[in-house]
Amino acid sequence: MTIDYVHGYSELEARRLGDQANALAALLHEGTAYPAGSRVLEVGCGIGAQTAHLVAGSPGARIVAVDVNEESLAQARSRVAATSPGAAVEWLCGDLFDLPFPESSFDHLFVCFVLEHLRDPQRALVELRRFLRPGGTVTAIEGDHGSALFHPDSAAARAAIDCQVQLQSTAGGDALIGRKLQPLLADAGYAGITVQPRPVYADQNRPELVEDFTRNTFIAMIESIGADALAAGLTTPDAWRRGTADLHRTTGAGGTFHYAFFKATAVNPLKAPGV
Numbered sequence: 324m325t326i327d328y329v330h331g332y333s334e335l336e337a338r339r340l341g342d343q344a345n346a347l348a349a350l351l352h353e354g355t356a357y358p359a360g361s362r363v364l365e366v367g368c369g370i371g372a373q374t375a376h377l378v379a380g381s382p383g384a385r386i387v388a389v390d391v392n393e394e395s396l397a398q399a400r401s402r403v404a405a406t407s408p409g410a411a412v413e414w415l416c417g418d419l420f421d422l423p424f425p426e427s428s429f430d431h432l433f434v435c436f437v438l439e440h441l442r443d444p445q446r447a448l449v450e451l452r453r454f455l456r457p458g459g460t461v462t463a464i465e466g467d468h469g470s471a472l473f474h475p476d477s478a479a480a481r482a483a484i485d486c487q488v489q490l491q492s493t494a495g496g497d498a499l500i501g502r503k504l505q506p507l508l509a510d511a512g513y514a515g516i517t518v519q520p521r522p523v524y525a526d527q528n529r530p531e532l533v534e535d536f537t538r539n540t541f542i543a544m545i546e547s548i549g550a551d552a553l554a555a556g557l558t559t560p561d562a563w564r565r566g567t568a569d570l571h572r573t574t575g576a577g578g579t580f581h582y583a584f585f586k587a588t589a590v591n592p593l594k595a596p597g598v
């Protein structure tokens with residue numbers, strides 16, 4: 324089973340997801356630790372890049388990791404077997420809108436960089452809430468490409484980023500979803516919602532972040548959609564070259580780059596909403 328989604332399932336994208344998760348593990352997973360024995364559902368686990376960090380942060384939790392793409396799941400299995408041999412993870416290939424679990428069968432739900440790709444993220448959150456026991460928690464992490472601020476500033480670089488925003492929107496997703504997590508969760512019936520912006524900032528004094536985040540995560544993501552942006556008539560070869568070159572300038576001496584992720588946590592209310 325597979326779906327057509329903006330980043331695709333190439334080897335390069337698998338590497339980018341791994342780099343992204345490793346570069347951001349401390350930033351994104353800080354505060355996420357599930358008690359031993361608790362049942363955790365991760366949806367859209369991809370190649371297991373976040374699963375590996377979930378396992379490391381919650382070694383006694385019983386994690387079920389789901390993705391719609393079988394090849395990604397196979398990679399996820401090997402990744403977690405390599406990083407945490409013997410980890411208690413169950414893998415399931417399936418569509419998060421059509422999962423086979425009984426109601427209230429999980430204590431916690433974890434979803435990272437998935438809602439941004441869905442046509443109806445609110446419906447996803449409603450559907451998934453059924454699998455959470457009352458009082459169970461959801462953690463949702465998303466980016467927001469509107470939060471990319473950099474020096475030297477460049478209209479061409481901003482236009483290149485906007486190509487990604489437009490392509491994702493055409494595919495039914497939303498690359499500006501981070502700022503919308505609170506209303507999405509509220510409208511999906513969750514309570515006790517807390518959203519924390521988790522900014523990444525890289526400059527020459529943080530060379531590892533420049534390499535792992537600015538270059539290998541963010542710029543790599545923008546560069547990967549070049550052919551699609553050109554084919555869709557969103558840019559020209561010259562404009563694209565200028566835009567991506569200007570993004571790379573932010574990684575050089577005197578360059579700086581800022582991006583914000585949004586981490587939301589919320590609770591499945593003890594009583595059904597409206598009761």
Ligand SMILES: C[S@@+](CC[C@H](N)C(=O)[O-])C[C@H]1O[C@@H](n2cnc3c(N)ncnc32)[C@H](O)[C@@H]1O
Nearest residue numbers: 340367368369372390391392418419435436437
């Ligand atoms: C950007 S990747 C993120 C993967 C992982 N959560 C991470 O942070 O590295 C999005 C993943 O969501 C999966 N996905 C998208 N729609 C899905 C659906 N309807 N059901 C299950 N998985 C889905 C894709 O197959 C892809 O692996």
